[in-house]
Amino acid sequence: MYTKTRFLNRITLACLILIIAVSCIIASQSDSKTALTADVEAALARISADSLRGHLSFIASDLLEGRDTPSPGLDIAAEYIAAQFRRAGLEPAGDEGFFQTANWGVSERDAKGFDLKFKAAQETISIDKDRVSVSIDKALNLSGTPLFKIATEDAAALDGLKPEQVEGKAVVTEMSDLRRASSAGRRAGNQFLSKINSFKPALILSIDRSGATGSGPGPVRLIDPENRSARGPRANFPLVTVHDSRAAKMYDAMKAGPSDATVSLRLDAPAEKPIKLRNVLGVLRGSDPSLKDTYILVTAHYDHIGKRPGGEGDQIFNGANDDGSGTVSVIELATALATLKERPKRSIVFMTVFGEEKGLLGSRYYGRHPVFPIEKTVANINLEQVGRTDSTEGPQVANATFTGFDYSDVPLIFKAAGEMTGVTVYKHERNSDAFFGRSDNQALADQGVPAHTLCVAYDYPDYHGAGDHWDKIDYSNLERVNRMIALGLVMIANNTEEPKWNEEHPRAARYVKAWKEQRGK
Ligand SMILES: [Zn+2]
Incomplete structure (x- = not known):
């Protein structure tokens, strides 16, 4: 009897657990299902x-x-x-x-005053405004500034570079559009530019063979009035990218280091307008x-x-x-x-x-x-x-x-x-x-x-x-x-x-x- 009662009690308990479990499942289903009304x-x-x-x-x-x-x-x-x-x-x-x-606000430069010329040996080439991309948001005025060539992959030349070699000169290098580079490429490119820029060149010219047109001399920089100090990553670099095959040919013909080739550039100061x-x-x-x-x-x-x-x-x-x-x-x-x-x-x-x-x-x-x-x-x-x-x-x-x-x-x-x-x-x-x-x-x-x-x-x-x-x-x-x-x-x-x-x-x-x-x- 005792055994039987205990057995029955066990069955009752087991049933009870089962009922609770089943009703929990039903409840949770209907909980979700109630979300899906007709x-x-x-x-x-x-x-x-x-x-x-x-x-x-x-x-x-x-x-x-x-x-x-x-x-x-x-x-x-x-x-x-x-x-x-x-x-x-x-x-x-x-x-x-x-x-x-x-x-x-947006800062924009009037492209009308833009002028960029290279002079190498006896040849002078004039670069069209649609074949450049400009990062700097200040005015620049250079006339017959000597070029100094340094390749991005030339680590030894970069290591040995002395500030007085490039200060006030125009550094010319080759780099494709960093916006389209891999993140590693962009990092390397930015490191290179930062180092060159720390030597205070008057200008950094970058030859880009990957495109035939650029964003032009009037770079668009957004200005958040609540956060005026935030700028584009290279807005302070005197960087001009040139997408022009004649400039690329001239670059190829140059020796690494100082050269007789020169650059003249006119970039007006950008003006800020509301947006x-x-x-x-x-x-x-x-x-x-x-x-x-x-x-x-x-x-x-x-x-x-x-x-x-x-x-x-x-x-x-x-x-x-x-x-x-x-x-x-x-x-x-x-x-x-x-x-x-x-x-x-x-x-x-x-x-x-x-x-x-x-x-x-x-x-x-x-x-x-x-x-x-x-x-x-x-x-x-x-x-x-x-x-x-x-x-x-x-x-x-x-x-x-x-x-x-x-x-x-x-x-x-x-x-x-x-x-x-x-x-x-x-x-x-x-x-x-x-x-x-x-x-x-x-x-x-x-x-x-x-x-x-x-x-x-x-x-x-x-x-x-x-x-x-x-x-x-x-x-x-x-x-x-x-x-x-x-x-x-x-x-x-x-x-x-x-x-x-x-x-x-x-x-x-x-x-x-x-x-x-x-x-x-
Ligand atoms: Zn997205």
Whole structure:
């Protein structure tokens, strides 16, 4: 009897455990399933490959000339994005409709006074203004200044160089466009230039055979009035790059070291003029009386690197995947979620930012001038390179990854959304942490907002190349990834618990600190 009773008790206990376990599983499933109501499902179904393709074929068209910051192409893109937000029915959230305006300056030189001549042996050649790129933002006036040749790869000559050999002279060397060099090449090039520059030459002339045209003598340097000391990396170097085959021939004929050849140059001082740079943002108001004053920020950068001198062929860097794909996803997500009959509890802010390629300028501007209180912004999902599946690491179909995967619980929410929409959201072991600071989420993370970049392919053929065209995007995959993102956004928006930084993770410590400071904790 005793034994039997104990046995029965054991069975009861086992059953009880089983019932609890099963009901837990059902509860967690229905928890996720409740996110996917018929209303949400209908909104997700509106996200379409054709719509994404339509938007991107415009944003990444040649007309917009690679959306450099600043450029008319960038302004056209901003106007287009604002029009789409308007069409979706978002509430404008800028200072001027959908635009948050940064009143900056730009320093430009009038190219009219430009004059560059070389004199070697009996020959004088005059270089056209379209065949130079100028880094220095001061006036220069040289007449018959002697040239001193030193090759970048001539380490011995550089080591043995004495300041008096080049001070006040024009150093001539050969170097291809550092903007298109590998990071190691750029580092080596900058080291070489810094060393030469420390000897106070009057001018550094760099021969570049990789292109036949340059950016001209009127370099565009952005001026942030709140941070006037920040300049381009070589704005203080008297550097002029020459893309001209006659100059290259003359360089080849010169011996290393001092020479009889001379250079004359006139560069006027640049003048500063005002410019408007714009983030584009709209909000889908939440429905919950208390949660609607909290915000989820969805971002992407709509700028790219513009045009580059490249000689033959395509010179427009269209940036379809980087980051046209993120930009059109922001549009598509806004359009789809705005059709929800029952608005999500929290508000969702859709924003595209300028100047990412010039150093996170637009997102940092927003971080300093947040339209919605930072302490009420519960998460930032930044979208980068979400359209190409032909990663250099192999096909990335139905896959997406987050930077800083373990820094907060945001990625896990999207992992759950991915399970319901057929997208594997995973941690990229090598790049997850390494790429955290490489995009606009960093600006928001620095303010304490749990902020990550969602990416499909970290590296792909045409990355920062002229071939990053809209017809190379995998649109059916982009549709699927967008549905996963839309569902993840709804899940965060409807959850009364807000996402949290991982306080155990050492790399998240500075963000946890900023988060606590923002909230006065
Ligand atoms: Zn990018």
